[in-house]
Amino acid sequence: MDFELRLARSKLEREQKERKERAKQKLERERKAKQEAVRQREAIEVAQRTRRLDALQAQIKLTQTNLGLRLGKYQSKAQGHESLLISSQTISIQSYFTSCVLAHNTLISKTSLFVSWKQLWGTGYHCHDADQLTEENLIAGNGIMFYSILEAVPGQGFGDKIKLPPSCFTELSNQGALDKGPMYFRLSKVYQDGPADSVLTEHQNQEVTHSGVLEFTAPNGTVELPPHVWNNLFPDAPVGVPLVEVRYVRLPKGTYAKLQPDGRGFSDIPNHKAVLETSLRNNATLSQGDVIAIKHGELSYNLRVLELKPSSSVSVLETDIEVDVVGAESSSDWTDNHVLKPLEIGKAESGLVEEGKYIYYKFSVDGDVSSIIASEDAHIEIKLEAGEGGDTDLYVSKHPVLFPNQHQHEWSSHDVGSKVLILSPKAQCLDGAYSIGVFGFKGTTKYQISIAVHGNSGHYINEQPSSSSSAMEAGSVECQNCRRYIPSRTIALHEAYCSRHNVVCEHAGCKVVLRREEAANHVHCKKCGRAFQQQEMEKHMKVFHEPLHCACGVILEKEEMVQHQSSSCSLRLVVCRFCGDMVQAGSSASDARDRLRGLSEHESQCGSRTAPCDSCGRAVMLKEMDIHRIAVHSQN
Incomplete structure (x- = not known):
């Protein structure tokens, strides 16, 4: 029995050893095959690169030989117009074909054409310059040479991905560009006026940017630029037909970026780096000097790229970039309506607001102030005093709602004259930013706004309250007219005086005691039943009962609109639980499982991104990470 066991064990060990040897041999064959494939591919690329260089050199020589014939063709088309003066010196391929395109367009429009020697050959390129340019293009494109001058057409969409014509796809695919990963292009503005040898200004030198490619569906001879690329290349309205030089390049992956907002307000956005990250997902590249437009709800912020590493132009695809957002220039003022001015507790600020405009402030309640308010039974008082000749409204909200308005706020006051809002800790914790x-409700109004912490007994914090007795005196009797308790010894005299000078409002639920001369000025709203003075009724009807139009198409009154925009509007801003950005709530998710999870349309798409599990390293979708941890790792 032992002999048979030893024999079986030795046989098993021998078979295992043979399997390991076969596996090693297979891996070695695969490794050699991969190395051979790499060598063959490199040899093919070298051969293709050599053939392209030979073809370009032959084309240059052919161009030199047939230069007179080609120029004679354009001179014959220019009969009846001013003569076309062209020198016989050699020029680069780029300058020659650019001049031909311009000459052809001018002849078609039947306008006179005069091209001087400097305009066509002022660049000073000769054959060896063309060879040098070709070598530079090959180096920039990592062995791929693609260059074209196309007519720029404004397009739609977000990010920096352009649309090229199908002919560009054919040329790039023939050179193997599709096998080298994402394609990047250097875009520069072509100046058609002025001598070619003139020195470009600093502003013109900056009109260069980079982009990715979205698709190859643009009409032949054109390139469709999204707003981001168009605004960086053409900050001013282009004159004539805008031409863009499109050149294939390879870009390194970015590691660092320094950005600066063009104005104030961007840093006030809660988790503004998450907003920036979400916006940059639409981009493939970043170039130093570019301006990035960041959308946040209905607002837009412009950020300028100050510095990039490791190069002045980098790729932002599949890479982690350290981003620094520096403050706006100190020269920036507070004139923008959507800028939060800092306001300190205990200090007053004065200002001037125009009719129909908003002026915004921000203040913070830290843990120390909140604990004082809670321990001393106090509250925060926001007071707004308006000058004569105008009227204002006061709106307050807690972040992440940055800019409270008539549609979206948590607290509001519409009293005529001075206004006071009380923020009490009974309803919610007061910690946070506000x-x-x-x-400006009516006219241009001067105002003064202040924030203070008050005790609920009416005194300021740390101020000794005055001694008073609120105890009801013994033997008091209730007045039948004003319902106040009066000492019994004077009740008869009080009732006689009270019934002669005071009246009680008969409106249901009001029962307010008024002087007879004030009773005529005391009115109630017919819609909501609230009590106001006569001069306040017009403003009340306009503010509370005038129909308001939401951007989603709903028409509601003020209080219903505030509730709608805070809970059910599809355009309201909510915090995405996966990326942390403030995004529009949108509609419900199209996937039934995501609807059961309570995910919005954005969260359904954003949560489909994968991330490695902290426990097992497996790539799991973000929206299923909690289920994965519970089902696989038994983590609650």
Whole structure:
């Protein structure tokens, strides 16, 4: 029995050893095959690169030989117009074909054409310059040479991905560009006016950017530029037909970027780096000097790229970039309506607001102030005093709502004259950042706004309250007219005086005691039943009962609109649980499982991104990470 066991064990060990040897041999064959494939591919690329260089050199020589014939063709088309003066010196391929395109367009439009020697050959390129340019293009494109001058057409969409014509796809695919990963292009503005040898200004030198490619569906001879690329290449309205030089390049992956907002307000956005990250997902490249437009709800912020590493132009695809957002220039003022001015507790600020405009402030309640308020039974008082000749409204919200307005706020006051809002800790914790909106309701109004912490007994914090007794005196009797308790010894005299000078409002639920001369000025709204003075009724009807139009198409009154925009509007801003960005709520997710999870349309798409599990390293979708941890790792 032992002999048979030893025999079986030795046989098993021998078979295992043979399997390991076969596996090693297979891996070695695969490794050699891969190395051979790499060598063959490199040899093919070298051969293709050599053939392209030979073809370009032959084309240059052919161009030199047939230069007179080609120029004679354009001179014959220019009969009846001014003569076309062209020198016989050699020029680069780029300058020659650019001049031919311009000459042909001019002849078609039947306008006179005069091209001087400097305009066509001022660049000073000769044959060896063309060879040098070809070598530079091959180096920039990592062995791929693609260059074209196309007519720029404004397009739609976000990010920096352009649309090229199908002919560009054919040329790039023939050179093997599709096998080298994402394609990047250097875009520069072509100047058609002025001598070619003139020195470009600093502003013109900056009109160069980079982009990725979205698709190859643009009409032949054109390139469709999204707004981001168009605004960086043509900050001013282009004159005539805008031409763009498109050149294939390879870009390194970015590691560092320094950005600066063009104005104030961007840093006030909660988790503004998450907003920036979400916006940059639409981009393939970044170039130093470019301006990036960041959308946040209905607002737009412009950020300028100050510095990039490891190069002045980098790729942002599949890479982690360290981003620094520096403050705006100190020369930036507070004139923008959507800028939060800092306001300190205990200090007053004065200002001037125009009719129909908002002035915004921000203040913070830290843990120390909140604990004082809670321990001393106090509250925060926001006071707005308006000058004569105008009227204002006061709106307050807690972040992440940055700019409270008539549609979206948590607290508001519409009293005529001075306004006071009380923020009490009974309803919610007061820790956090707040925004205040001062709205010019009528005319241009001077105002003063202040924030203070008050005790609920009416005194300021740390101020000794005055001694008073609120105890009801013994033997008091209730007045039948004003319902106040009066000492019994004077009740008869009080009732006689009270019934002669005071009246009680008969409106249901009001029962307010008024002087007879004030009773005529005391009115109630027919819609909501609230009590106001006569001069306040017009403003009340306009603010509370005038129909308001939401951007989603709903028409509601003020209080219903505030509730709608805070809970059910598809355009309201919510915090994505996966990326942390403030995005529009949108509609419900199209996937039934995501709807059961309570995910919005954005969260359904954003949560489909994968991330490695902290425990097992497996790539799991973000929206299924919690289920994965519970089902696989038994983590709650």
